[in-house]
Amino acid sequence: xxxxxxxAAAEAVxxxxxxxxxxxxxxxxxREAHRRAIGDVMLEVDNxxxxxxxxxxxxxxxxNIREHEIFAIIGPNGAGKTSMLNVINGFYHPQDGTITxxxxxxxxxxxxxxxxxxxxxxxxxxxxxxxxxxxDNMMAxxxxxxxxxxxxAFDKSLADIPVVNFLTYPFFWTADFLMDxxxxxxYQKEEERHRRRVEEIIEFLEIVxxxxxxxxxxxxxxxxxxxxxxxxxxxxxxxxxxxxxxxMNVEEKEDMSRFIIxxxxxxxxxxxxxxxxxxxxxxxxxxxxVLNYGRKxxxxxxxxxxxxxxxxxxYLGVSHDRPG
Amino acid sequence: MFYxxxxxxxxxxxxDQGIWxxxxxxxxxFAIIGFAFFIIPLFASPYLLTVLLQLLVGCMxxxxxxxxxxxxxxxxxxxxxxxxxxxxxxxxxxxxxRVLGGDGGAVTxxxxxxxxxxxxxxxxxxxxxxGAVTxxxxILFGLPSLRIKGFYLAVATLAxxxxxxxSFIRFEWLYDYASSSxxxxxxxxxxxGWVLPFKVxxxxxxxxxFWGTVDFTMKVSGPGYADKLHQYLIGxxxxxxxxFIAKNLMRGRIGRxxxxxxxxxxxxxxxxxxxxxxxLLAFGISSFMAGIAGAMTLFLYLEALEGAEAFFxxxxxxxxxxxxxxxxxSIMGTYLGAAFITLLPIFMVNFLPWAGGLVGMSINTxxxxxxxxxxxxxLIIFFLIVEPLGLARLWQISKEKLRxxxxxx
Ligand SMILES: Nc1ncnc2c1ncn2[C@@H]1O[C@H](COP(=O)(O)OP(=O)(O)OP(=O)(O)O)[C@@H](O)[C@H]1O
Ligand SMILES: [Mg+2]
Numbered sequence: 001x002x003x004x005x006x007x008a009a010a011e012a013v014x015x016x017x018x019x020x021x022x023x024x025x026x027x028x029x030x031r032e033a034h035r036r037a038i039g040d041v042m043l044e045v046d047n048x049x050x051x052x053x054x055x056x057x058x059x060x061x062x063x064n065i066r067e068h069e070i071f072a073i074i075g076p077n078g079a080g081k082t083s084m085l086n087v088i089n090g091f092y093h094p095q096d097g098t099i100t101x102x103x104x105x106x107x108x109x110x111x112x113x114x115x116x117x118x119x120x121x122x123x124x125x126x127x128x129x130x131x132x133x134x135x136d137n138m139m140a141x142x143x144x145x146x147x148x149x150x151x152x153a154f155d156k157s158l159a160d161i162p163v164v165n166f167l168t169y170p171f172f173w174t175a176d177f178l179m180d181x182x183x184x185x186x187y188q189k190e191e192e193r194h195r196r197r198v199e200e201i202i203e204f205l206e207i208v209x210x211x212x213x214x215x216x217x218x219x220x221x222x223x224x225x226x227x228x229x230x231x232x233x234x235x236x237x238x239x240x241x242x243x244x245x246x247x248m249n250v251e252e253k254e255d256m257s258r259f260i261i262x263x264x265x266x267x268x269x270x271x272x273x274x275x276x277x278x279x280x281x282x283x284x285x286x287x288x289x290v291l292n293y294g295r296k297x298x299x300x301x302x303x304x305x306x307x308x309x310x311x312x313x314x315y316l317g318v319s320h321d322r323p324g
Numbered sequence: 325m326f327y328x329x330x331x332x333x334x335x336x337x338x339x340d341q342g343i344w345x346x347x348x349x350x351x352x353x354f355a356i357i358g359f360a361f362f363i364i365p366l367f368a369s370p371y372l373l374t375v376l377l378q379l380l381v382g383c384m385x386x387x388x389x390x391x392x393x394x395x396x397x398x399x400x401x402x403x404x405x406x407x408x409x410x411x412x413x414x415x416x417x418x419x420x421x422r423v424l425g426g427d428g429g430a431v432t433x434x435x436x437x438x439x440x441x442x443x444x445x446x447x448x449x450x451x452x453x454x455g456a457v458t459x460x461x462x463i464l465f466g467l468p469s470l471r472i473k474g475f476y477l478a479v480a481t482l483a484x485x486x487x488x489x490x491s492f493i494r495f496e497w498l499y500d501y502a503s504s505s506x507x508x509x510x511x512x513x514x515x516x517g518w519v520l521p522f523k524v525x526x527x528x529x530x531x532x533x534f535w536g537t538v539d540f541t542m543k544v545s546g547p548g549y550a551d552k553l554h555q556y557l558i559g560x561x562x563x564x565x566x567x568f569i570a571k572n573l574m575r576g577r578i579g580r581x582x583x584x585x586x587x588x589x590x591x592x593x594x595x596x597x598x599x600x601x602x603x604l605l606a607f608g609i610s611s612f613m614a615g616i617a618g619a620m621t622l623f624l625y626l627e628a629l630e631g632a633e634a635f636f637x638x639x640x641x642x643x644x645x646x647x648x649x650x651x652x653x654s655i656m657g658t659y660l661g662a663a664f665i666t667l668l669p670i671f672m673v674n675f676l677p678w679a680g681g682l683v684g685m686s687i688n689t690x691x692x693x694x695x696x697x698x699x700x701x702x703l704i705i706f707f708l709i710v711e712p713l714g715l716a717r718l719w720q721i722s723k724e725k726l727r728x729x730x731x732x733x
Contacts, residue, residue: 089594110598111593112593112597112599114594115593115595116596120595121594127590127591128587128591129584129586129592130588131583131586131653132584132587136580139580140580140581140583140584140592141595143577143580143581143584143595143597144595144596146577180573180577180578181569181572181573182568183572183576187576188341191337191341191577192337195337195340195341196337230595231595234595234596
């Protein structure tokens with residue numbers, strides 16, 4: 001399907017204007033009142049350049065994401081949006097440029113280190129653990145937060161003493177392993193503690209009745225929701241959403257937009273999302289950055305970006321297939 | 325009608341996270357374990373016990389492989405090799421790590437072997453130490469798994485298998501420089517000299533009460549010395565204990581990190597799972613259990629063996645078949661698969677000649693073996709195509725049917 005920005009915007013209008021959709025409840029003024037105030041810069045992307053051999057996926061792009069805001073990255077297909085998220089995740093390493101997260105310039109990091117730092121992510125193509133149930137997928141999201149009782153004791157008392165920590169860690173690790181192996185007291189408590197949090201999220205996302213279903217058997221829309229759940233289970237400070245509404249029907253899109261706004265309001269989670277549906281983007285995001293052929297075209301509030309001539313040209317000039 | 329969860333509710337998360345989702349399953353498990361511990365000893369012949377010991381070793385090895393391949397997705401064709409490491413490690417510990425004495429000249433019949441450490445006399449300690457040594461080797465050989473996956477990893481583990489087979493002949497120290505390169509389990513006993521002046525039912529594994537004495541001594545290892553029944557009981561303890569441990573690990577955070585790596589390693593890394601650590605942990609746990617299976621083979625099942633032959637590449641494949649037929653990523657499936665692969669040949673050896681006799685055909689053992697291979701091959705194709713989740717899944721489906729019976733809706 002070929003679609004221009006105007007088409008996309010036009011399509012989204014009835015959905016939010018008919019008063020049925022949840023989006024209507026969240027019109028700008030109401031939202032502003034509930035929102036936590038947008039704070040300092042949380043993540044700063046500075047002059048990032050990323051090449052794959054001869055292909056320049058990203059050229060000299062800079063922007064920043066502020067605390068508590070919903071930040072949208074838009075652009076035609078192949079603009080480098082997903083690549084940008086992969087750079088933030090530490091999955092790709094840019095040839096040039098720096099990323100500053102919470103005030104610290106980030107060194108080259110492995111993706112799991114980024115995740116431990118509080119950045120969660122969903123994928124353009126659902127990347128759930130297909131062999132596991134909804135519950136297990138979401139519990140997996142809490143793995144970085146689950147600690148053995150012994151590990152906790154170790155952290156408190158010994159972790160900072162050089163040599164001693166190195167020599168004693170194996171004993172603490174073994175103690176935790178044995179508690180795991182027998183599902184014993186402290187471990188069971190830990191499991192329960194995290195289960196409670198996951199159940200909250202399950203209720204929040206209204207997926208209570210598919211708790212036990214292997215995710216491979218769920219319809220696409222629900223899989224996307226479970227994936228959001230898994231990311232939320234990480235209690236992230238920054239949540240990266242790669243086309244959370246791709247391939248969804250209008251109703252599912254509304255639900256998803258509502259969840260995104262609710263997460264932002266209730267948990268104060270900062271979000272960066274990639275989305276092709278201009279209606280949705282204009283509705284829910286605070287600020288937008290536009291990429292085209294790996295370069296930044298513009299940045300600003302949705303209405304400013306919408307009026308930017310470069311942006312309009314890019315969208316009109318490049319016909320692009322919207323997934324789904 | 326009787327098999328359903330009606331009226332069973334979990335009121336706490338800890339109940340909900342339990343091993344068994346339905347009470348009937350729990351009772352069935354306890355009934356089977358109770359039967360194996362208390363009833364089988366009453367009637368089992370030495371032949372049956374040998375078969376059961378083979379089955380226990382198979383269960384342990386398949387469990388090891390299922391954790392690595394079924395749960396963590398790292399294909400291994402080296403299970404038998406790791407079992408061999410366990411067998412030799414167990415042997416060296418139980419014999420005190422003997423080295424050649426004398427001047428280091430040519431080995432003759434008179435050359436003395438000198439132990440370096442006190443021999444480990446407790447079979448539990450010996451077997452667990454064997455597991456620990458094997459775990460170390462497993463972690464070492466698991467290192468390539470960070471870089472290579474799937475088929476290539478399978479080939480790498482195959483290389484490990486061949487390396488181990490070669491070492492079991494090449495390094496004479498392992499078999500105490502015996503000319504036949506075989507090792508013999510040393511004599512081991514448990515609770516030696518513990519005697520009760522009266523009899524208690526079952527303690528002697530018969531139903532006699534009160535007269536006589538009970539000698540608790542368990543002859544657990546050593547050809548010509550060991551009591552098959554005692555060996556069976558020790559093996560059973562290991563299999564039940566590690567089945568329980570495996571189940572607990574796999575339903576907890578460790579199992580989740582394994583399955584995450586298996587299902588989608590990139591997403592796993594982006595939710596904070598460290599791939600190398602997790603894979604190495606899987607290799608460690610798996611080879612710990614494989615080592616135990618190997619030590620069990622030496623001490624309990626075969627008692628005397630030649631490393632390269634007892635832990636042959638074909639055995640590795642058999643364990644893989646067990647896991648595929650039983651169900652990848654299912655503890656219960658592991659046991660079903662192990663039972664199936666171990667018992668089917670024995671059944672066929674006894675049944676086919678008899679069945680052939682009925683229709684006037686004489687079937688010799690070679691034919692039986694060929695038929696076995698055909699049956700295994702056919703079954704593997706069947707399970708890979710029709711039901712990749714194996715017997716465990718078939719069992720689950722029939723349970724779902726049973727729950728609805730007699731009303732299918
Ligand atoms: N791993 C890779 N190797 C080689 N080229 C890549 C790789 N990943 C991305 N690219 C290239 O980088 C460019 C940007 O791709 P990217 O996936 O970031 O686009 P996108 O904006 O997310 O597009 P879409 O809207 O289709 O998701 C494309 O030309 C793509 O072919
Ligand atoms: Mg993309």
